[in-house]
Amino acid sequence: VPHEKPLGLPRFLATASRNPIEIWGQRAYREPVVRADWLRVPTIVLSDPAGIRHCLVENAANYALQPLRQRVLRPFLRDGLLTAEGELWRRTRRALSPVFAPRNVGRLAAPMAERSQRFAEDLARLDGAVTDVSTQMTLLTYDILQATLFTNDITGRPDEFAHAMERFLHRMGRVDPLDILDAPAFLPRIWRLMGRRANQYFRRIIAETRDRRRALLARDPAAAPQDLLTLLLESEALSDSEIDDNIITFIGAGHETTARALGWTLYLLSQAPAERALVEAELDALLPGLPDPGDWPNALPRTRAAFEEAMRLYPPAPSLNRTALADDRVCGMPVPAGASLLVLPWLVHRHETLWDQPGHFRPERFLPGRRERIDRFAYLPFGAGPRVCIGASFAMQEGVIALASLLRHLRFDFAGERHPMPVQKITVQPDRGLPMRVGRR
Ligand code: HEM
Numbered sequence: 102v103p104h105e106k107p108l109g110l111p112r113f114l115a116t117a118s119r120n121p122i123e124i125w126g127q128r129a130y131r132e133p134v135v136r137a138d139w140l141r142v143p144t145i146v147l148s149d150p151a152g153i154r155h156c157l158v159e160n161a162a163n164y165a166l167q168p169l170r171q172r173v174l175r176p177f178l179r180d181g182l183l184t185a186e187g188e189l190w191r192r193t194r195r196a197l198s199p200v201f202a203p204r205n206v207g208r209l210a211a212p213m214a215e216r217s218q219r220f221a222e223d224l225a226r227l228d229g230a231v232t233d234v235s236t237q238m239t240l241l242t243y244d245i246l247q248a249t250l251f252t253n254d255i256t257g258r259p260d261e262f263a264h265a266m267e268r269f270l271h272r273m274g275r276v277d278p279l280d281i282l283d284a285p286a287f288l289p290r291i292w293r294l295m296g297r298r299a300n301q302y303f304r305r306i307i308a309e310t311r312d313r314r315r316a317l318l319a320r321d322p323a324a325a326p327q328d329l330l331t332l333l334l335e336s337e338a339l340s341d342s343e344i345d346d347n348i349i350t351f352i353g354a355g356h357e358t359t360a361r362a363l364g365w366t367l368y369l370l371s372q373a374p375a376e377r378a379l380v381e382a383e384l385d386a387l388l389p390g391l392p393d394p395g396d397w398p399n400a401l402p403r404t405r406a407a408f409e410e411a412m413r414l415y416p417p418a419p420s421l422n423r424t425a426l427a428d429d430r431v432c433g434m435p436v437p438a439g440a441s442l443l444v445l446p447w448l449v450h451r452h453e454t455l456w457d458q459p460g461h462f463r464p465e466r467f468l469p470g471r472r473e474r475i476d477r478f479a480y481l482p483f484g485a486g487p488r489v490c491i492g493a494s495f496a497m498q499e500g501v502i503a504l505a506s507l508l509r510h511l512r513f514d515f516a517g518e519r520h521p522m523p524v525q526k527i528t529v530q531p532d533r534g535l536p537m538r539v540g541r542r
Pocket of ligand 1: 350
């Protein structure tokens with residue numbers, strides 16, 4: 102429940118570091134644009150769809166990535182697409198777009214389904230026991246990423262790689278006070294130092310894996326698996342270190358986000374038995390006739406709608422942060438050069454003027470026939486404009502395939518003492534995980 106009045110400075114600072122999505126008062130959920138200046142930086146919080154289109158699409162060149170976001174993420178993701186800017190970003194985006202073309206993403210449906218089905222079989226062995234479904238979904242999306250990025254063919258021990266990656270992701274995105282204050286670069290940042298060993302190990306394994314695959318492609322191209330790594334090497338548009346940075350970026354941007362979306366979907370369905378029954382009926386009726394998992398996202402509208410509605414209520418990436426390069430005006434409000442522009446899917450997706458009963462889980466909003474009526478700029482789980490998520494169709498396909506594989510045979514019932522509260526760490530996470538009872542249905 103959003104608070105009525107703006108927070109005073111001490112509460113604001115405490116809330117900002119504990120859970121930034123709680124900062125917003127009722128005005129932010131009602132008004133198209135709100136000005137909230139923090140630490141003397143003019144900050145524009147924009148929720149109006151036409152205004153969002155103006156800033157993220159029509160006048161996108163005027164809005165650079167926010168410097169704080171860059172200071173925090175770039176040391177980890179370096180020249181990867183998420184943190185690249187200017188000419189490097191344009192060249193990388195051009196090189197990566199064909200890699201994520203529908204034909205290539207469609208080919209990854211089979212390994213996604215194979216992994217998800219195997220994972221569902223493992224979960225079935227729990228036989229009614231309670232498990233943290235949030236952690237389970239992290240394991241599942243990690244499994245899928247390994248299969249679609251490298252076909253599980255990495256050098257070194259997979260468990261060591263997984264641990265190094267976990268440590269790396271844990272430190273990535275942690276905001277250091279020195280970064281907030283833009284202190285000189287030579288002063289040591291604690292999270293960066295703590296992530297250093299994992300970072301070095303993780304990068305070494307990725308570089309070795311890339312070299313081994315390159316040698317295989319030179320020797321016997323037909324024997325090389327058709328995964329994202331092969332596609333990246335075949336495109337020949339990026340240097341070796343740029344390839345490594347982008348692989349790391351795909352892991353950083355695509356693993357945790359999809360896991361949170363899946364976890365929240367399973368939780369919300371457990372709270373809405375009628376919706377869950379509709380999804381189960383759809384799977385029972387249609388899935389046996391759909392042998393190609395590439396067809397599932399379009400052929401299973403209810404499953405897909407549940408996933409999309411969960412991302413409306415709990416957008417995995419809750420904030421898009423930009424900085425204005427020159428003066429602008431949006432929804433009648435001046436945006437001075439240097440201002441922070443925040444487009445917060447968290448707020449836009451719960452905005453009183455944009456959604457009917459915004460706090461309710463109603464997947465039918467996203468069924469064919471109704472989905473087309475949703476303003477493109479009122480629903481932004483993957484962002485919008487030139488920097489829209491390059492992995493959006495990969496993630497949608499993965500989400501539907503994973504949900505269909507899990508819910509076809511299993512049922513998830515919430516078993517916590519109290520319901521989870523959403524907390525913004527880079528993604529929107531449940532504060533105490535998602536304890537759920539998992540059994541065959
Ligand atoms: C960018 C969300 C999955 C790779 C973005 C952005 C959002 C987003 C909101 C735009 C950020 C901005 O404008 O500041 C999500 C969500 C996902 C997901 C909610 C899952 C449910 C993936 C996957 C991959 C991926 C699976 C790759 C395999 C990227 C990359 C960018 C990006 C590389 C940067 C694009 C650019 O700046 O040109 N994502 N993403 N994402 N995403 Fe995703």
